Amino acid sequence: MPGSVPRIVMKFGGTSVGDLERIRAVAARVKQQKDAGCDVVVVVSAMAGETNKLVGYCNALSPLHDPKEYDSIVATGEQVTSGLLAIALQALGVKSRSRAGWQIPLVTDSAHGKAGIVSVDGTSLLADMADGIVPVVAGFQGIGPDERITTLGRGGSDTSAVAIAAAVKADRCDIYTDVDGIYTTDPRIVAKARKLDKITYEEMLELASVGAKVLQTRSVGLAMREGVRVQVLSSFVEGEALVEGKLPGSLVVDEDEIVEDKLVTGIAYSRDEAKVSVRRIPDRPGIAAAIFGPLSEAGVNVDMIVQSTGADGTTDMTFTTGKADLPRAISTLESVHDNVQYEELLTDDDVVKISVVGTGMRSHAGVASTMFRTLSERSINIQVISTSEIKVSVLVSADYAELAVRALHTAYGLDGV
């Protein structure tokens, strides 16, 4: 009964295939999974360091190089790894073959260097599996409308893997990486951080976007849209073939699959924040548009926004942006001064954004107030607040980052034993 054979996509990142010894270890792990009766598609990144070397060549020849050539050059890293892993699998007696993006084909748009996936034809991969072959796909790459090689941008191999899992209707997409799962918060800050067995796509998106860089954000969004179950696990832990019910990593799934009833799933923080305050603006309609329109045109990514109107008929507008965008934000605001007529422009990049994330807060009140009370008890001053359906974020002074994360981790009952 072919339908009963579990179909697994296994994706290995650059450190997991960093040298020939590790490639052999990956081959052994893939064989284990295949021997356990699964159909397997493997997706690989370039050997660690290769992509940086090739990018360095491009930059050295021309800082403003043609992204089409960049893609053709950089995509060779994954092509090499996919061939080497196929050889390593064959050496273990596993039938295998490599497939570059254009050999699937994984079709993208023409946005070279950061292409979006248009379609993945699963036919060739399904045919490989039907023949008992393990296809090893070069991640991170596709083919554009003009038959040229494209890349999906840094971290794009995760997205490749999820898109391929969707195309072959895989039961699971296992992302092998250098961490063994997704934690309630950064274990380097909170020793009692716990690994999560399961987390929803939405929670993972919120956690990824505020700095928990285990999975590329785009791959999580794609997994959510396509309903691909994604497991994050370590490639450096010896393990048995993975079967449902005994998965060692963290599973990113639909909310329906989450049994445990938790208010908050994790605490995330991001140091890559800068605060901008535009002060004492004569209050009139259209101020927000006059400020954020030009910022958007200048490519400044704005995150939290707070507006407060004083009794004197002036308004203060405060927002946050990434540290790298701050200079551009300042120059843009200076250029609109004649129009907006603010009195003062204040900036502060010594801030950190802390977020509590959990789908549970949809049905439970009091999550935000617990956060505010906990921080207040530690005398931590909240500068900006923003909330979404499953997240509450606050901006605080960077000095308090670790203290705030630890206090919140305890307050929401996340500490492990």
Add this chain to the structure above:
Amino acid sequence: MPGSVPRIVMKFGGTSVGDLERIRAVAARVKQQKDAGCDVVVVVSAMAGETNKLVGYCNALSPLHDPKEYDSIVATGEQVTSGLLAIALQALGVKSRSRAGWQIPLVTDSAHGKAGIVSVDGTSLLADMADGIVPVVAGFQGIGPDERITTLGRGGSDTSAVAIAAAVKADRCDIYTDVDGIYTTDPRIVAKARKLDKITYEEMLELASVGAKVLQTRSVGLAMREGVRVQVLSSFVEGEALVEGKLPGSLVVDEDEIVEDKLVTGIAYSRDEAKVSVRRIPDRPGIAAAIFGPLSEAGVNVDMIVQSTGADGTTDMTFTTGKADLPRAISTLESVHDNVQYEELLTDDDVVKISVVGTGMRSHAGVASTMFRTLSERSINIQVISTSEIKVSVLVSADYAELAVRALHTAYGLDGV
């Protein structure tokens, strides 16, 4: 008048593109040729050392690796160089784009690792040139019947270049290498060796096959069949744009183009020779087949063959083969002893083959006798002789290699001033 624009294929080997500085220098040279009013297609090898690194990976993972994977892995070397050179050309203001073998397409058979070219579609390259674009082709590679990447074997970039020159009907195929042309003999042995302005395909074939490894033999044969004029020249000599009548290298052309009337064009030698003598075989029909059939089946490449029959009803059979084939030749001959019933098997790998080559000997007698007399005057004993239409080869003791080459170079009037 488009027909009057010279169309040149420029091919650069691995040392010519060995690092970013050299790639920049190649770009400058290509620009010079383009600025002189030529349409240009560039063909590149991998950066020196890259191919060996990738081959080393394959061998380390599995000595008997899948040649399809080997091809996919190794072909990345040329793909990287073609992209980098396109970037370097663009940085000089020259419109350029890379093309992998499958993007031309250069179609081959399925003999992975040593594929033969089936067809080259010049349409895409001609369209590039019509748009003012310099296409930079990844040499050494093509695409097989099953849409997988193939390679043409070591030195295959020369063959790529010639095949592409034929496909776009190029006026010339310039092979940039680390020597500045083809010499009457090895300049390391004969200080008075002269660079040849022109040489025929046939002569080049004979010289290449006996050790003058400037051009891959297969590329010369292809150039001859397709009538592609090939120039060999140095990429390390600064030069002006090349125009007919002032070409600095050696031109390999059809016999019709050779004006100078020479008896002998060059003296070649090969140290990669071993002599095998099968002695005192009872003379009967079918001996040659009984010996050379099994050798051929064992993959032993046999070159010169001499048979001499004694008065006593026995025959001696002597032949030469490559040094690497000698052990296989010996074991094969031992295995057929019961059938052939020879008395003695003698081998000697301390020999050298010396050849005088020239299309002129077609119409002139006395070339061979000059050779024999010259060697005799130096007391050099000739062990085996073989002749072809434009070549006379002799096997002599390796000790006399340099002496013989120098004496012959002088005897045929090849010494420069």
